[in-house]
Amino acid sequence: MSRPTRLGLIGSSGFAAYHLAAIQRLEAEGLVKLVAIADPTDAANIRPRLETDGILWYDHYGEMIERAPGLDMVSIVAPIGCHDEMTRACTGRGLFVYLEKPPVPTIQQLEDLIVLDRLRRVCVGFQMIASRGIQRIKKAVVDEELGRIKSIRAWGCWPRPESYYKRARWAGQMSLDGKPVFDGPATNGLAHLVHNIMYLAGPCHHDFDVPLEVEGELFRARRIESYDIACLRGRFQSGIDFLAALTHATERYSPFRLKVTGSNGWMQVSEDGDGTRLETSSGETVACGDSVRELILLSYRATIDYARGARPRGLTHLADTRGYVMATNGILLSSGGIRQIDECWVRHFRNQSGDGIDVAGLCDAIDHAGNHGSLFSEMRLPWATDPPHLIPLDAALRGRIGENFKASNFTFPRREAVVVPTSPSPANGHIPAAKSVVHD
Numbered sequence: 001m002s003r004p005t006r007l008g009l010i011g012s013s014g015f016a017a018y019h020l021a022a023i024q025r026l027e028a029e030g031l032v033k034l035v036a037i038a039d040p041t042d043a044a045n046i047r048p049r050l051e052t053d054g055i056l057w058y059d060h061y062g063e064m065i066e067r068a069p070g071l072d073m074v075s076i077v078a079p080i081g082c083h084d085e086m087t088r089a090c091t092g093r094g095l096f097v098y099l100e101k102p103p104v105p106t107i108q109q110l111e112d113l114i115v116l117d118r119l120r121r122v123c124v125g126f127q128m129i130a131s132r133g134i135q136r137i138k139k140a141v142v143d144e145e146l147g148r149i150k151s152i153r154a155w156g157c158w159p160r161p162e163s164y165y166k167r168a169r170w171a172g173q174m175s176l177d178g179k180p181v182f183d184g185p186a187t188n189g190l191a192h193l194v195h196n197i198m199y200l201a202g203p204c205h206h207d208f209d210v211p212l213e214v215e216g217e218l219f220r221a222r223r224i225e226s227y228d229i230a231c232l233r234g235r236f237q238s239g240i241d242f243l244a245a246l247t248h249a250t251e252r253y254s255p256f257r258l259k260v261t262g263s264n265g266w267m268q269v270s271e272d273g274d275g276t277r278l279e280t281s282s283g284e285t286v287a288c289g290d291s292v293r294e295l296i297l298l299s300y301r302a303t304i305d306y307a308r309g310a311r312p313r314g315l316t317h318l319a320d321t322r323g324y325v326m327a328t329n330g331i332l333l334s335s336g337g338i339r340q341i342d343e344c345w346v347r348h349f350r351n352q353s354g355d356g357i358d359v360a361g362l363c364d365a366i367d368h369a370g371n372h373g374s375l376f377s378e379m380r381l382p383w384a385t386d387p388p389h390l391i392p393l394d395a396a397l398r399g400r401i402g403e404n405f406k407a408s409n410f411t412f413p414r415r416e417a418v419v420v421p422t423s424p425s426p427a428n429g430h431i432p433a434a435k436s437v438v439h440d
Helices: 016-028 047-052 061-067 080-092 107-116 132-142 162-166 185-189 191-201 292-307 318-335 362-372
Strands: 005-010 032-038 056-058 073-076 096-100 122-125 149-157 213-220 229-235 241-247 254-262 265-271 276-280 285-289 346-351 354-359
Touching: 005 016, 005 061, 016 032, 016 292, 032 061, 047 056, 056 061, 061 073, 061 080, 073 080, 073 292, 080 096, 080 107, 080 122, 096 292, 107 318, 122 292, 122 318, 132 191, 132 254, 132 265, 132 276, 132 285, 149 191, 149 362, 162 354, 185 191, 185 229, 185 241, 185 318, 191 241, 191 254, 191 318, 213 318, 229 318, 241 362, 254 362
Parallel strands: 005 032, 005 073, 032 056, 073 096, 096 122, 149 241
Antiparallel strands: 149 254, 213 229, 229 241, 254 265, 265 276, 276 285, 346 354
């Protein structure tokens, strides 16, 4: 393709601002031409300016993909529950698609889209894969620098104020208007970490692995339908075990860590507020930069190059997300739904970011899970006493996650808790009930 790729954007506010900035950067380089935007609202108040620049504005995405002249590609930055129908509409017209993560909530939806996308024109915006730190670790895995890979673990506390859950109707929901959503730290805000576990477990450069089995726990501390605390553990056919412990329900911010351990050492990517940093067991420490804006630009550039025939594949195709979607669907079954944490273990606070909540012992529990591979129910935490069920990620999983996607539908009989001894940690031992207070 010698001319610029003609692009339509679905969504114009919120996170779409990052996408629009990347598109405009590529447009300045002559690689892209933004032709149209579809959004029923103009929350960011950008419509007049863009229309002055000759960009068409449509109130419905269907109207855009039908009427916008000469579209080659569509970028979807819309609510999670809309991803399935929008991607179907775009693939039905043979368009390339840049689909913001997560791809879709359920494995049924994903498998159907994979079939529809037989030309592999859909790329999913898990932009963290483009980071220098992740690419350096992937090279070490492929080149066997770390020896035999034993474990991959990701963990972090990313506090979110109450306003985060009020920004949109779908925020914090399992479903909305009959469509699955499954919003939460492992399936939206920090989904990159879970997806990168699948990427780093793949033995070759473009490989993504799919777990054999998972077990895990989902909790809600807020009065939302979905979850804000997750701990997921599993195993791959290769023998690699993995764990992800993630939350939005703490006051303290704990930078995420993604650590790969092998028989010859370990490598870790962490985020320190100014970008990511790579550390190794040999003492190497490298500041990688990799801001969100940089990574989205890199991800877009790779997708545009793929659409233009300049590279053989995108960073993440729909089939590459199979492990991520199966694992996150599996944890819902393993947990037996989403467990409500009793209010006595929840402290309410207020800081410069707004009102928030903090679960007793959770920050320490997240760190302990990442360092030791433990589930919350193995730590003597008073709000996590029921052990999960081990769920095989086989063909039967497709029939276990229904379209009526409600947390209350996924229940198992209660089992007696089995406490696994762990090394001393502030997260262990009974924690006094937290008082409900407000900090100024």
